Structure formats: C-alpha cells, structure tokens
Amino acid sequence: MSSADVYALVLARGGSKGLKGKNVRPLGGHPLVAWSVAAAKASKAVDRVICSTDSDEIAAVARAYGAETPFMRPAELAGDFSTDLDVFGHAVRWLADHGEHPDLMVQLRPTTPFRDPEWIDRSVTMMRADPTITCVRSVTIAERTPYKMWCKAEDGKLSPLLTLEGVPEPFNMPRQKLPPVYWHTGQLDVVRSDVILSGSMTGGRIFAIEVDADSAVDIDGIRDFQMAELLLDEAMPQAVRDAIAAGRDARVQSSEPRLSLG
Structure with a gap:
C-alpha cells in the first residue's frame, strides 16, 4: 500500500449500555453498523473499510456488508472509558506492524448513521490540497449558544x-x-495517521465540513433510535442506500451460509 491511502475505520463495540445490541439493531431493515460501512463503500476516496470491534457478532455483520475485520479489538479498549484515540492508535499501530501505512483515517461512528459519502470525498480533497490541515470534522450550528x-x-x-x-x-x-458557534456532530472525522500516532485525534489545524442539523442524529438510547427510524427516508442519502443494497445483494449471493440478522 502507498502512503497516500485512505482507510475508513468503523468503531463498534459490543458492550453498549444505553441500548443493548444497538450496533446490530436493524434500522430500515439493516443493522445499524451496516450504514456506516455502506457510506465508506460509497465514497470515491476510501481505499479500505475496516471495522474495529470486540464482538464476534458485530464483526460478522460488518464483513457481511463489505468491511474487513483483520483484527479484533482488545477488551481493554472496549470499555465505557476507552477513547477514540486509544482505539485509533491501536488500529494504526496494528496496520503499521503489518506493513500498512495509510495517510488518512476516516472515522465513521455507527451511532451517527446519516452522512453523505460526498462529505468524505470533500474532506479528503481538502486535506490533499493542504498538507497542514490535520483534521476535518463535521459540524453544524449549535442549537443553543454557550x-x-x-x-x-x-x-x-x-x-x-x-x-x-x-x-x-x-x-x-x-x-x-452573538458569534455563531459550531457543534461537532460526530458524523465524520478525517485525521492524519501521523497525528494519531503523535497522541491526538485532531492535531492543531482542524477544518470544518458544515452539515445540516437535521441529519445530526446521535443514537444513544431507544428514543434516538426511534427518531432515526422516522428520519430514515429523508435523511439517508441515496448513494448510501445503493451501497447498502449492494452489500446485501453480495451477502445473499455469497456461497457462505447466510447470516441471521434478526
């Protein structure tokens, strides 16, 4: 692999407390984690899609929709207090140990399922054009001013x-x-691998992809999940719908046993 590679990393641990099993809970007929995998697959910029999980069930679902699971996340990095930096650092170091040195890492949280693959492509283009940008994040105007x-x-x-x-x-x-204030929606982060290895998930020059507040659903509990279900038809980009259907079709046509998602 070249140093210009872009890897998407989907973080999906199995021990959710707010809503048990939420990462494999069906949203629009597909497990929640599958929507983030599909967004990465629909991006023109992403070279490889990896799911970091401690759960065999989540790993099987992610693979069924087109992600790779080349490693399992250690249990000590799957607790309530594990940070994104802990998990991304583990992934980047594991890849380096196996000869992989991606330039950019894309974070796609399953709990924020509504994102346009074009955001990923635009973020990567921004960072390619300006090597001093250390991170691009999705933001929207804060509903309440601090x-x-x-x-x-x-x-x-x-x-x-x-x-x-x-x-x-x-x-x-x-x-x-008052000045406009922006809230980090969590739908997208693109960060340089060397920044992660330096001990930060952002670095010092963070730029914005401004997104519609209506798309910024962050699923923690059952009410958030119900809201996502209500918004699915209007908030999920068609490109992601097409990609998740393609992932489903590939699973159906596979010679491997069908995976039960219900």
Missing part, C-alpha cells in the same frame, strides 16, 4: 461559561448578535 451558559459554584453563585472580548455581558445579548 455564551448563555453558566457555571455554578457550591454556594450557588453563577459565573458565565464564556466571555467575549469587547462585548460586556454577552449572556444578556440577543442570540442573533
């Missing part, structure tokens, strides 16, 4: 979370007069 948020001391006294140079009491200003 300039109107507060910290509370033990005695009950409030202090503003943020101040704004040149603006006295921004917490008393109309929202429309």
Whole structure:
C-alpha cells in the first residue's frame, strides 16, 4: 500500500449500555453498523473499510456488508472509558506492524448513521490540497449558544461559561448578535495517521465540513433510535442506500451460509 491511502475505520463495540445490541439493531431493515460501512463503500476516496470491534457478532455483520475485520479489538479498549484515540492508535499501530501505512483515517461512528459519502470525498480533497490541515470534522450550528451558559459554584453563585472580548455581558445579548458557534456532530472525522500516532485525534489545524442539523442524529438510547427510524427516508442519502443494497445483494449471493440478522 502507498502512503497516500485512505482507510475508513468503523468503531463498534459490543458492550453498549444505553441500548443493548444497538450496533446490530436493524434500522430500515439493516443493522445499524451496516450504514456506516455502506457510506465508506460509497465514497470515491476510501481505499479500505475496516471495522474495529470486540464482538464476534458485530464483526460478522460488518464483513457481511463489505468491511474487513483483520483484527479484533482488545477488551481493554472496549470499555465505557476507552477513547477514540486509544482505539485509533491501536488500529494504526496494528496496520503499521503489518506493513500498512495509510495517510488518512476516516472515522465513521455507527451511532451517527446519516452522512453523505460526498462529505468524505470533500474532506479528503481538502486535506490533499493542504498538507497542514490535520483534521476535518463535521459540524453544524449549535442549537443553543454557550455564551448563555453558566457555571455554578457550591454556594450557588453563577459565573458565565464564556466571555467575549469587547462585548460586556454577552449572556444578556440577543442570540442573533452573538458569534455563531459550531457543534461537532460526530458524523465524520478525517485525521492524519501521523497525528494519531503523535497522541491526538485532531492535531492543531482542524477544518470544518458544515452539515445540516437535521441529519445530526446521535443514537444513544431507544428514543434516538426511534427518531432515526422516522428520519430514515429523508435523511439517508441515496448513494448510501445503493451501497447498502449492494452489500446485501453480495451477502445473499455469497456461497457462505447466510447470516441471521434478526
């Protein structure tokens, strides 16, 4: 492999507490993890799609839809307090030990299933054009401005979370007069492998792919899953639908035994 490769990494552990088994729970007739695999497969920029999981079931589902599972994630990196950096660091080091040195790593979280493959392609193009960009992230305008948020001391006294140079009491200003603030949606991160190995998931020059807030569903519990089901028809790009259908068809036509997803 060349140093210019782009690898997508889908993180899907088996021990979800908020909604048990959510990564293989069917969304629109396909396991949740399959939608992230399909987005990577639909991207023109991604060279290889890998699922990092500690679960044999999730690994089998990911493979059924076209991802690779060349390694299983160690149990110590699949706990509630494991970080993205821990898991990506493990993956990048494992790849290096096996002669693989991708330039860019694409994070596709199964819990944020609505993403356009074009976002991936555009992010990669941005980072190819400017080698100083260390990371590109999907963001959207924050629904609530942090300039109107507060910290509370033990005695009950409030202090503003943020101040704004040149603006006295921004917490008393109309929202429309405050600077726009962007929320990281979690749908997409593209980061350089050498940045990960240096000990960061972003590095110091982070650029934005601005996305529609209506697509930014982050599934933690059953209500989030129900919201995703309601939005599926309008929020899931056709390219991802086509890719997941292709993955399903490949599974059906495979000579291997059919995998039960129900």
